[in-house]
Amino acid sequence: MLLNLKRCFFIIRICIKYKLYLLLPKSWLKTLICLVSGESFRKKLNEHQANDKILAENARKAMEQLGPIFIKFGQMLSTRHDLLSIALTTELAMLQDNVPGFDPNIAKQLIEKELKKPLDTCFAQFDDTPLASASVAQIHTAKLASSALSSGAIENMPTEVVVKVIRPDILPVIQQDLALLKKIARLVNTLVPESRRFYLPTLVEDYEAILLDELDLTLEAANAQTFADNFKGSDLLYVPKIYWPFVTSNIMVSERIYGVPVNDLDALQKAGVSMELLAERGAEIFFTQVFRDNFFHADMHPGNIFVDISRPELPRYIALDCAIAGRLSKMDLWLLGKQLLALMDQDYEALAKLMVHAGWVPKDTRIHAFANALSRVCRPVFSKPLSEIEFGQLLVNLFATARKFNLQSLPQLMLLEKTLLHVEGLGRQLYPDLDIWKIGRPLLESWLRSQYSPEKVFAEFENKLPLWLTYLPQLPKLITESIEGKVFNHSITTELKPSQTGNCNRNILAVTSLGFAAISAYDPQLGFLGWDAPLISWLACGLGLYLLIREER
DSSP, X not given: OHHHHHHHHHHHHHHHHTTGGGGSOSSHHHHHHHHHTTSOHHHHHHHHHTOHHHHHHHHHHHHHHHOHHHHHHHHHHTTOTTTSOHHHHHHHTTOOOOOOOOOHHHHHHHHHHHHTSOGGGTXXXXXXXXXXXXXXXXXXXXEEOHHHHTTSTTTTSOSEEEEEEEOTTHHHHHHHHHHHHHHHHHXXXXXXXXXXXXXXXXXXXXXXXXXXXXXXXXXXXXXXXXXXXXXXXXXXXXXXXXXXXXXXXXXXEEXXXXXXXXXXXXXXXXXXXXXXHHHHHHHHHHHIIIIIIXXXXXXXXXXXXXXXXXXXXXXXXXXXXXXXXXXXXXHXXXXXXXXXXXXXXXXXXXXXXXXXHHTSSOTTOOHHHHHHHHHHHHHHHHTSOGGGOOHHHHHHHHHHHHHTTTOOOOHHHHHHHHHHHHHHHHHHXXXXXXXXXXXXXXXXXXXXHHTTSHHHHHHHHHHHHHHHHTTGGGHHHHHHHHHHTOOOOOGGGTTOOGGGHHHHHHHHHHHXXXXXXXXXXXXXXXXXXXXXXXXXXXXXXXXXXXXXXXXXX
């Protein structure tokens, strides 16, 4: 308790020292803090608000002085262009998570404790000097021992590895600072109603989830394995191999890679790498991860990206640090694809309707007013040549406008936005004339078409058929209740809300149609729905599939 109070007073002192109260919306609390700090409120307020850059620099300095947890929180805030000013997000993006390494002997003890065996039985060589050190973990280079290699579990893999070790006793420190952050967020949210548009408690909860995920290296290893599987045999992206016998929640051993940092432009040009091709491949990887795999690397800053230049004519990206990954629901992904296409076509009414249909903005939103607001933001941007339009920044402006219409907080979409900003910013650094629209549109259109392909439809049908068939014995009762107009209250859906009754009725009709198709079309000699099946069977099957697919959307 005493430590918490001491830490709390330290945080307050730093916030006052760097005048972070000026970031608060105009309120009585802001006036009170200025008076308590002994400053001339009007003079200081005008002085600092006239220069956003000074205030942004103060915010960065405060985060750095408050320590690693606040540094990482500042880094996350730097991606929230929908909430914060450009000056503030730009300055927070400069926060560096470089902290002194901890004692290598402690690292060795931790590794032995996790693996339950002496270090020299696992590693023939272990470098005491950390290769990198951050607030959560540090990394050592090593070579696997021949005895470990001969176990057969990791044969034919390179022996050079990197060992990532979670800092000792970091969890209590993180939990303490997170608890304080939550209290501060709730307090500001209560005392300053104007601050509620920033969703501070939700921001801290999102940050907590991301940070706690980073503390579990088995999750990072699983993410890395998924990325590696998704791009197996690809010449676009490579993910270092994971040595699963040496992975626990606190340590992770992976293949050591050699490549050129993606922001080392001189080295890339000297190697003869085509910057245009490299930039285009980065954009292609982004759209492939999002729409083909629905699993994207959400921390693609330059420090995590290297380039394999062994074939300069076909440069390949190497992705590290897969702790933060994003995934969207099927509906959100489909709606996002449709929204991006509507944006590319400058169809703002369709864009507004899709956001309302998705539930991202309230159902009672006036479509015409919303579409006009989106148009005012986007039309000036579209007056430029496509190659000059920053797609990521356009999405930022779009979501910022939607926020005025009560756009709900969507953490996965914010991760996606952050990733796109990194990818496009990096791509334009490599090749200033990068046209991400030209690359993304064909991939997006192809993906949307594939969602309605016969193969996709029948694959989904085949996967769900066993579940649907369990409903068949209940069909007579369901049909009777539906015809009589009774509320659908079968035991399997007793918890449904009234607003979901329409969905239930669609399910009834869908299952009924499929059941009728199965009964009328099945013939032992023809098989299920053969070409000679009655036309009415095909119509019933088509209706059932349509309703079920619509329900999935």
